[in-house]
Amino acid sequence: MQIATPYLMFLGDVPDRLAAKTAYGIADWRPEWCIGQIRMEGCAADLGIPDLTLNEAVEKGCRTMVVGVVNAGGRLPEQWVAEIVEALEAGLDVASGLHVRLGSIPEIADAAQKHGRQLHDVRHSDERFDTGKGTKRSGLRLLTVGTDCSVGKKYAALALEKGMRERGFDADFRATGQTGVFISGRGVAIDAVVADFISGAVEWISPDSDPAHWDLIEGQGSLFHPSFAGVSLGLLHGAQPDAFVICHEPTRTTMRGVKHPLPSIAEVIAQTIASGRLTNPGIRPVGIAVNTQALEEAAARKLLDDLAREHDLPATDPVRFGVEGIVDRIAAEFPKA
Template sequence: MNTTVLETSRSAVAGLDSILQYRRIAIAVGTDAPLSNCKTTISLLRYRGEHCVAVIDPAHRGKTTQEVYGVGGETPIVASIADVESPDAMFIGISPAGGAMPQSLRTTIGEGVDRGLDVISGLHEFLVEDDDLWQAAQQSGSRLIDVRRNLHRKTASGISFRDGCLRIHAVGHDCSVGKMVTMLELERGLKERQRNAKFLATGQTGIMVVGNGVPVDCVVSDFVNGAVENLVQQNEEHDILLIEGQGSITHPAFSAVTLGLLHGCAPQGLILCYEAGRPHVKGMPHVALKSLQHYRELYEALASARSPAQVIGVAMNGRNLTAEQAEIEKREVQEQLGLPVCDVYRDGPGLLVDAVLRLQERSGA
């Protein structure tokens, strides 16, 4: 292949338009990936389960995804792509800190590429920048789609969004507390009540679930606000937009994307997400988490620097609580904050749906 053509095609960003076309997805996680790194796998099984035919994980072969991940029913876990019947794509199912690719996963990806499968990855380490994978893909016809790779190069303008477009944004006291799931469940609940609502993805997993969005943690910092503002503008014909949150405003590593999202989407309503019982920042035992009231006040103040915003509800992640403990926790937080509190995993999103509709009525949106 002509070198100029090769380099030009590698420099182009693959479109996300094809992500939803796949109907027989093999999810690859490498060998014995920690469960904490497998949130992409879990979300694909939860929200695109009808399209997921297997998870490739040699360490757990022979088990079902329900046994290992708690979702997916009888979807099998297999040792290699050779054990998957007629897959049409391979999705990378891990989200490790830093986005680096384990060698065992790279081997699995190589096997998929050799078979001509399209590979969709949300890692920071881009498939198209791996010379061996790229050359193999040219020979087999495999498409390498890096969902974090982007060309967003526009700063925000501080525009006013359409009157009647209510923007709800998930914020958290830390990373990995359920911000994406909360908003996807909220979308489902609003649609069940015949409301014109749409979830907007801002991370790799959300993009792989719904097929579009902005990977804010891989956008150049000057352009995060502008990329999110543009995403909202492209979708403001909907009556309610549900913007996925990222990171935490006090997280020592990831606060920048959190603030960019707040000012880019200019939300009127905020859903505060937290994990009950978590004492410190994920992966940083030396950094203690603050009170929910502190986060409420901080998020409201920072969001309102662009336009007025308020926390309208709390999404509790009670994965480490018994049902009885969860009920006690919800009552206590509701009394403390004077806000509706629910665990969308256990209870569904009903209370948060009610909160969104109350805000919509008050705002006249």
């Protein structure tokens, strides 16, 4: 999936910020792609970028209108359909993170065909993949793994892309989830791929590259989550990472959506190495990324110091304290040729 940039951000008439979470994520990480927003009567979200009409957006060079919002009830509101059709008529592609496929709505499908525009359903994948081969590919890879779902794996990978580029590394974020696909303009929502092709899809996302190039691959789920561990394992095998960063949320008591307790960071490290060795015998941890939002700064720093000592790894909150320490460790463990 390759989405043309830059974007016009469609926010619809969502009742709160949370419903536009994907749009905020894109605006945070790719402000240069987010030329403007389009909001309907009653919209409670605001990305703080110019409100544009469709024609203004086209004039400013927008290529794709991004529907970065969720709607309750599963059915696309009538007023959104009309707006999407108008965007296609105005000359924009449309990319959506909704569950419903844009092409399943006849008015939208007809307008796209009539005007020769692309429809992208980021939650769905029509790409044909091969099964994973597990063969070593050239280039270097880092995967963010987690003690649970939703503990900052995407955020850590994006922060590392930024931090490593600033330090002269040739590094690219590789998306495996829907928000990540919008942020990188390409990628696959791995949890929507047919099970037999999980690792094959990741091999496609992160192909052979220059020997000094880093792919920073967005992790999904957790090897210890009873709902999603299969996805996490296929992703680990396909990613064949040289390095991994463990992501953690210290206030979580049970894993997301189930009653199981979180694994320890030590268990995650041990299992990631044990399983990851299959496709990369050199796999090793290079850092711990903790979401410390719920902690005062002193408590956060103490927690990170304790974790760093306990695991002999740099530990940081990428948002609060940056990723310098992890980039230092990467530079030390993988010296450039």
